[in-house]
Amino acid sequence: MRAVAMTDQRPVLELVELPDPEPGEGEALIRVTGCGICGSDLHVASAVAAPGMVLGHEIAGVVEALGPGAAELGAKVGETVAVRPFAGCGHCPSCSRGRADHCDEFQLLGLARPGGFAELTTARAGELFRLPAAVTGVEQALVEPLAVAHRAVVRGGVRPTDSVAILGAGPIGQAVLAWVRQLGVERIVVTDPAPARRRLALDLGATAAIDPIGDELGMLELALSGADVVFECAGRPGMVNQAMDLAAVDGRVVVVGVCLSDDVTFPYTGLRKELDVRYALYYERADFTDTIDALSAHRLRLDGYVGDTVELADLPARFAELVAGADGGKVVLTP
Ligand SMILES: [Zn+2]
Ligand SMILES: [Zn+2]
Structure with missing residues (x-):
């Protein structure tokens, strides 16, 4: 099969020919129809992914x-599925409650074992989610990032009457925006330094989109009014x-951004406002x-969420552009 794998020159990827993978015990072989490029793919390609790994x-x-x-685990040949990219031991307490991500033997597809930048991949049969016919085309590959955002919104306990601020309008910030809109939240302020991302946030239904660096007054107004729920989707120190x-x-603060360095907070802010972080x-x-239910019922507004698709x-070339810092919508591989 053809696949795109890490070279030994981080973060460079290359097109390679690999043997077709064989599904192991309890696994299914999947012909990939779509695989989104995630911000975390850019991070791991620059930092930790092993040479030869298929992200x-x-x-x-x-x-x-x-x-x-x-x-026996419910997988059926011919079914269209979204993959929860988890592989665990299958029998420890974490695996038994469906949280293989907390298993000692946890492997994320596309990091510790081969993922979806390929014509074929393998996944645990119990981690396949059947997609109804109403979920078509590129939306099929959006289940995973939308599920990340759904989890964040659930953690935030968002109610329709809440005001919401979303810091960072990359694909996860935009997905959080789509969910809070779907809940009926009326006041949603998004911040992002990239003009294209601010425009996209407005297209997706944000009330306002502020440049956190250039618009001091806008940020001051946001701070003075305060948001009931703030989503940190940027993953940088200070956020x-x-x-x-x-x-x-x-208020509640939900941290979704993946920051991998030490950071400083001022605990008295949290004490004074009695925040939940x-x-x-x-x-x-x-x-x-x-x-999947929301996508099949077309309940999420996702106009422009996918910026483009790539074969x-x-x-490798598109990935390099993203590493160099592109803005705008999500890029999805359609092998
Ligand atoms: Zn991701
Ligand atoms: Zn386990």
């Missing part, structure tokens, strides 16, 4: 073959503190099924 964890595809025992500054009294990474099974042969 990509936002996988949709058609089940092509089953390994031993996979049928959790800013989220706490922008939260209203009794919560973290959201990955998803429960229900985040996948709720996302396998063009992925």
Whole structure:
């Protein structure tokens, strides 16, 4: 099969020919129809991914073959599925409650084992979510990032009467925006330094989109009014503190951005406002099924969410552009 793999020159990817993968015990072979490029793919390609690894964890595809025992786990050849990209031991307490991400043997597809930047991949049969016919085309590959955002919105306990601020309008910030809109929230302020992302946020239904660096007055107004729920979707140092500054009294801060360096917060801000600061990474099974339900019923407004699609042969070049810092909508591989 053709695939796009890490070279030994971080973060450069290359098109390669690999043997077709074989589904192991309890696994399915998936013919990839779509795989989103995630901000975390850009991070891991620059930092930790091993040479030869096939990245990509936002996988949709058609089940092509089953390994031993996979049928017993509900997988069916020919079904179109979204993949929760988890592989755990399958029997520890974390795996038993559907949270293989907390298993000692946890492997994320597209990081610790091959993912979706390929014509074929393998996944645990129990982590496949059947996609109804109403979820078509590129939306099939959006289940994973939308499920991340769904989990964050659940963690935030968002109510329709809340005011919401979303810091960072990359694909996860935009997906959080789509969910809070769907809940009926009326006041949603998004901040992002990139003009194209601010425009996209307005297209997706934000009340206002502020440049956090250039628009001091806008940021001051946001801080003075305070948001009931603030989503930190940027993942850079200083953002959790800013989220706490922008939260209203009794507010909630949900940290979704992946910041991998030390950071400083001012605890008295949290004390004074009695804030709840919560973290959201990955998803429960229900985040996948709720996302698929919402997509099938066309309940999410996603105009412009996908910026463009790219074929396998063009992925290494497009990936390099994204690493160099592109803005705008999400890029999805359609092998
Ligand atoms: Zn992702
Ligand atoms: Zn386990």
